[in-house]
Amino acid sequence: MxxxxxxxxxxxxxxxxxxxxxxxxxxxxxxxxxxxxxxxxxxxxxxxxxxxxxxxxxxxxxxxxxxxxxxxxxxxxxxxxxxxxxxxxxxxxxxxxxxxxxxxxxxxQESQEQLFGPVPEGWPTSVMVTFDRSFLDQPQLIASLLRHGMSVARINCAHDDEKIWEKMIQAIRSASEATGVNCKIHLDLAGPKLRTKLLKKGKSQGKVEVQVNGSVWLSESGKGFAEKDIVISPQESGVISSLKIGERVYFDDGLILGRVEKITKRGAKVKLERVSTKRQQLKNEKGINFPDSHLQISSVTEFDSSCLPFVARYADTLGFSFVRKPSDIVELRGKLARLADREVPLILKIETLEAVENLPDLLLEGLKAEGVGVMIARGDLAVEIGFERLVEIQEEISWLCEAAHVPVIWATQVLENLHKSGVASRAEITDAGRAALAECIMINKGDHTLEVLRSLKEITQKSRALKVKNHLxxxxxxxxxxxxxxxxxxx
Structure with a gap:
């Protein structure tokens, strides 16, 4: 008893x-x-x-x-x-x-191998390396990347053009044949790029001074404003009409915070609550985030659509930027189905608060095809949800994906200091250790890619060995x- x-x-x-x-x-x-x-x-x-x-x-x-x-x-x-x-x-x-x-x-494990290929020997996880056009002049570097653990090559469709992308793919395939190491091709769609464009004050200089309690206007055209007004276009139609009073607006990776104060026919007036930039300036081509807003814009832009024939021909996996709701997945898969007689597995990039809130729906929609993965895009996501919540949310995303047997890519600033300067910071070593628990780790561009791969292999091996100590x-x-x-x- x-x-x-x-x-x-x-x-x-x-x-x-x-x-x-x-x-x-x-x-x-x-x-x-x-x-x-x-x-x-x-x-x-x-x-x-x-x-x-x-x-x-x-x-x-x-x-x-x-x-x-x-x-x-x-x-x-x-x-x-x-x-x-x-x-x-x-x-x-x-x-x-x-x-x-x-x-x-x-x-x-089967889903991981379907998306990223076999895990490289000696590694506990797959590794995705972001390609730079400079690699085209360094065939030996590409071969070395393959020998040191690269199992997926990432090509960002926001940069270069189809001719360069095709040359990159040919170079990867040549190196793969020479080394005997298989490598998947991952293409990333650019998605909507919500970035600042000064329309009035500061237009000629490409920057303008801003201050706390000051105001800026969001407008698509800039019509009806004086030259002294700070007027910013988000460079995507449909954004401003989606905004509501009281909603937050972040500029420049979250360094500048404002809140929608007024909405008129001309645009939306945003009162600034925090300006953390060193020179109290806002420049052109800085990111804009709207974490509280349900933006009525398509996640698949005209430019993205123009890339899809190339994607259908070459991609092993496709990164879906700015995905927010199940209908976005339906739209993109529908466009791809008209171009190819095969399914291109989607990697859903979770980079907005709306995507986090809709994650269960996104995963179930994603599972309607044989292959789907998730990338935790921690850069934009940190701005959207707040840096304080990033640790919590990235874990929640990982748990939910594991429950759905959906592989996760850990992305953004992995060993970034080491990649750029050749010397790692203490904090990023710990972060890289956590990355080892994902099915794939993405590293971005830098001058020390081989050093990153060498360090990452050792860090992930030791971290994965300690996974049994987790008590959640x-x-x-x-x-x-x-x-x-x-x-x-x-x-």
Missing amino acids: LAQPLLDIAEELRKIDQEMAHEANKLEWMLEDLPESNKLSAKNFLHYLVLRKTPIQNLQYRLHEYGLSSLASCESHTRRQIQVTLERLGDPISDPCSCTAELGSRLI IFRPLKIAEDFLTKNQSMA
């Missing part, structure tokens, strides 16, 4: 198990359009969302106290982990969940609660 505390634990676990079964059955309609190969992953994802909307912190502590699984690291096989724990308490399971720990791990406490996730609440009414 079990002691009363263990009986109480078993009762709580049974309730969670029953709720998982109930919710998954109720939301079965959401899985109808998924290929059979992805339905098990999607169902495990729904089980995980149920777990993460439930306050189980106290239960986890009690499980740990009695030497049972605390449910940490159960993302890939959530319901089965609950059932196995019940079995340890002598509670037989009549209908065991088929998504076991072994199967969940294998499904993630699951507070309820608002993302999970919002998704389940929203879809209950549709069941």
Whole structure:
């Protein structure tokens, strides 16, 4: 006979198990359009969302106290982990969940290899290297990159042109043939580029002085303003009409913060609340972020569409910038389907607050095709959600993706100091260690790419060996609660 505390634990676990079964059955309609190969992953994802909307912190502590699984690291096989724990308490399971720990791990590994190819020998993770046109003059460097761990070559379609991209791909294939090392081709769509363009004051200089409590105007045309007014175009139509009073606007990677104060026919007046730039200036071609706004602009620009024939011909995977909602995925896949008789796996770049909030919907839409991955684009994401929340949110994204058996690319500023100067900072070594837990690590451009690969290999090997020390406490996730609440009414 079990002691009363263990009986109480078993009762709580049974309730969670029953709720998982109930919710998954109720939301079965959401899985109808998924290929059979992805339905098990999607169902495990729904089980995980149920777990993460439930306050189980106290239960986890009690499980740990009695030497049972605390449910940490159960993302890939959530319901089965609950059932196995019940079995340890002598509670037989009549209908065991088929998504076991072994199967969940294998499904993630298979998805990883599908997107990024086999993991390089001696590495715990795949590595994506951003290509620069200067590599075209250095065939030996490309060969060395392959020998030192590059398994995916990233070409950013925001730079250069199709002739250069094709030359890069040919150079990669030549080096791959010479070294015997396979390399996937990843093309990144540019997406909407929300950047400043001064229309009045400061136009000729390309910069203007700004100050706290001062104002700037957002306008597409600049019509109706005086030359002394600070008027900025975001260079994308449909942005300003989407704004509402009180919504935040960030300029220059978050260094300048404003809030929409007034909206008129001419544009939107933004009052500045923080100016952290050294010279109190705002320049042309600086990024703009609208974290509170639901922008009525297409995630697939005209330029992106013009790149798709090239993508359909050459890409092993395609990076989807500025994806925010499931209809964005439907739109891009529809355009690609008209150009190719094969599916090009999408890598969803999570770089806006709206994308984070819609992540469960994005993952389920992504699973409607055989191959899908997620890139945590930490640069824009940090501006959108606030630097203080980045650690929390990047972990939540990783957990949700693991539950859906969707591979993750860890991107932005990985060993950036080492890459640019040849000397690493202490903080970025720790960050690179965390990157080892992702299925792929992306490194950007720099003068010391080989040094980065050498250091990254050693860091990731040692970090992955310590992964077993993780002990996670699951507070309820608002993302999970919002998704389940929203879809209950549709069941």
